[in-house]
Amino acid sequence: MLRGVAVFREFLPLDDQGAMLDEIRAVIAAAPLFRPVTRWGRPMSTRMTSAGRWGWFSDRRGYRYVGTHPETGEPFPPIPPSVLAVWEQVTGLARQPDCCLVNFYDARARMGLHQDRDEADFTYPVVSISLGDSALFRVGNIERGGSTESLWLHSGDVLVMGGPARLVHHGIDRIRPSSSTLIEGGGRINLTLRVVK
Numbered sequence: 001m002l003r004g005v006a007v008f009r010e011f012l013p014l015d016d017q018g019a020m021l022d023e024i025r026a027v028i029a030a031a032p033l034f035r036p037v038t039r040w041g042r043p044m045s046t047r048m049t050s051a052g053r054w055g056w057f058s059d060r061r062g063y064r065y066v067g068t069h070p071e072t073g074e075p076f077p078p079i080p081p082s083v084l085a086v087w088e089q090v091t092g093l094a095r096q097p098d099c100c101l102v103n104f105y106d107a108r109a110r111m112g113l114h115q116d117r118d119e120a121d122f123t124y125p126v127v128s129i130s131l132g133d134s135a136l137f138r139v140g141n142i143e144r145g146g147s148t149e150s151l152w153l154h155s156g157d158v159l160v161m162g163g164p165a166r167l168v169h170h171g172i173d174r175i176r177p178s179s180s181t182l183i184e185g186g187g188r189i190n191l192t193l194r195v196v197k
């Protein structure tokens with residue numbers, strides 16, 4: 001527990017990580033990774049796509065969830081069963097997530113400190129699964145500013161932001177290149193599961 005954030009180290013054995021990655025590759029084949037731009041028109045350093053009823057999206061009009069892929073116009077593919085199983089195991093909830101955001105980080109990608117607050121009901125937790133290269137995760141406070149703490153997330157780790165920690169600020173400072181051989185060509189995939197509506 002770090003500021004109320006729960007980290008399940010090595011939650012997924014290597015075989016399960018590989019099987020999940022195959023399922024995510026199928027998601028990406030159907031709903032290609034794209035590079036969103038921020039409200040200020042600056043391209044994000046991660047590329048992303050989604051599975052499930054809703055996909056997270058950002059452009060000059062701001063952050064929001066959309067029902068179809070911004071480039072293909074198609075609905076997002078279903079959330080893979082292996083991913084839903086992790087949600088069920090760590091949350092114990094009967095309700096399933098309706099968005100699995102897929103973030104791809106290359107060696108230079110990062111994600112600034114932010115809150116996940118585009119969802120309707122903050123009583124549902126956010127569950128995040130790390131695959132591939134390790135990432136330095138920073139966690140701050142619910143209010144803006146103040147001190148922060150950092151921890152490395154490794155392939156197979158699962159992190160939960162729920163309860164009093166649902167709205168903590170968090171981000172990824174950097175990726176450690178070549179720290180995992182799971183993803184061919186390197187990089188990190190983070191899956192973020194959320195109940196959107």
Ligand SMILES: O=C(O)CCC(=O)C(=O)O
Nearest residue numbers: 101103116128172190192
């Ligand atoms: O990559 C991560 O571990 C965090 C991703 C994240 O915070 C987000 O997509 O909102």
Ligand SMILES: [Fe+2]
Nearest residue numbers: 114115116170
């Ligand atoms: Fe986030």
